[in-house]
Amino acid sequence: MKKIGFLSFGHWTPSPQSQARSAADVLLQSIDLAVAAEELGADGAYFRVHHFARQLASPFPLLAAVGAKTSRIEIGTGVIDMRYENPFYMVEDASSADLIAGGRLQLGISRGSPEQVVDGWRHFGYQPAEGQTDADMGRQHAEVFLELLRGEGFARPNPNPMFPNPHGLLRLEPFSEGLRDRIWWGSGSDATAIWAAKMGMNLQSSTLKDDETGEPFHVQQARQIRAYRAAWKDAGHARAPRVSVSRSIFALVNDRDRAYFGGRQDADHVGMLDETTRAIFGRSYAAEPDVLIEQLRGDEAIAEADTLLLTVPNQLGVAYNAHVIEAILTHIAPALGWR
Template sequence: MKKIGFLSFGHWNPEPGSPLQTARETLIQSIELAVAAEELGLDGAYFRVHHFAQQLASPFPLLAAIGARTSKIEIGTGVIDMRYENPLYMIEDAGAADLISGGRLQLGISRGSPEQVIDGWRHFGYAPAEGEDVADMARRHAEIFLKHLDGEGFAQPNPRPMFPNPPGLLRLEPHAPGLRQRIWWGSASDATAVWAAQMGMNLQSSTLKVDETGEPFHIQQARQIRAFRAAWKDAGHAHEPRVSVSRSIFALINDMDRMYFGRGSDSDQIGHIDNFRGIFGRGYAAEPDRLVEELKQDEAIAEADTLLLTVPNMLGVEYNAHVIESILTHVAPALGWR
């Protein structure tokens, strides 16, 4: 069995003729797609976070709204850029969204991806400390976030408070029990996957990775997953971790599928991003029988317990529900995922 969710980047385009022209339309459709996905039996609704872009940027209002409209589906991010975050305020937002959903939040965080603007995190009031780079700053914010997420009191109470305080040091409220075990780190390298395991976070591995060996993407990603699990075991954590990978996978069922995605499956691509050589994983698009055979060869999907399907959100709720249903009906059972 494998958990399957969708991952939406939440694009919109204000140009005439665009099917999604406003942020409001994208937010409402995101909620409706999560509702439809739950009805189809999908396990998760995940959303990408990009600042200064015509995409989803503030995840917690959206996740809370989805949590209020659904009852079973996991809700999460893939990923929140910790360079931009006040970790204590984020604990309050995450706690509220998790409580509204009844403990279904699966929160992916990370160092972040290339930005729309130069040093956008500076506009949010953050800068690396002396001797840090931006990746160090993101990990520092993440460590503060994790440290206080368990709900232990740390703040000295005012002796003359506006409202009565419980005894002892105070924690941030609202507190969401169990959320600490549902934090994921989006890792692009073997080293950061090991660090995530040491910190007790689950692993999110996307379709972009540092090219560390020159091997095909799925082989490098599978090795990263195994390194994560070995580091988790060495760290001695009491619970089992989760690992997700994301893929673009389309079963070509009808003429519309073939029109949109029938150009054939992609191959891995190499590019330079943020001063490192990156490898971008291929997508999959084929008739169901062929698709099943191709996916059987993907070692990283086999290693992961959770698969996130990237969806073309601008094609609308109805078509994306069809894309999801096609995978659940024609692909997942043949691969033993259902």
């Protein structure tokens, strides 16, 4: 059994071919798609976060709006770049969104990925300390964020406050109980997956990771998941962890599907993520349902994960993306024992 949700990158472009031509279009359509996905029986609505791009950026207003419009579906990110974040302000925003959603937030965070501008986090007022890299800074922001989510007091109260204070040191408010256990780390390597396990975070493994062995992507990703679970066990955490993978999967059930995605012969891609990092990008899947079922049956990483996020082509509009999700839930998931 798997939880199945969608992951939207929230692209928009002022083009007649796009159903999402502005930021307002993307935000409003994201809410509508989450509502539709919940009605279809999907388990999660997740959104990518990118800065300096025509994509979804500041996630918490959107997460709060989706939380107010839905009642059951999990609401999350995949992922928030912690190099850009003030952990203190983020705790207030995340807790507020989680309380509005009734404790359904599943917050994916990460050290970040290649971006649209050079050192964009500097424009947000952040700079690595001497001897640190920007990745170190992102992980440090994450550690502060996790500590604050414990909800313990740390700030000395004013002896003459405007309003009465509770006894003792003060914590950030509002506080959402249980949110600490619903933080995920977006990992692109075995080492950072093991670090996430030690920190007590769930694991988000996407369609890209460091090419560490030269094996097919799904094989490397499955090994990463097993290393994560072993590290989690060694750390002695009380609860069971969760693991998600994301995939582009299209069941070709009508002529429109075939026009958009038919005939695609996709495979893993290998390239340089930056000057020193060789990365492997996982394949997409697009086929008639019977063929697709057999292809997915051989994906080792999907088999290892408890949560599958379907990346959706959001610029094709709410109705078509709801169809994409419904096709997987109806034609594929039961045959593979996911539902």
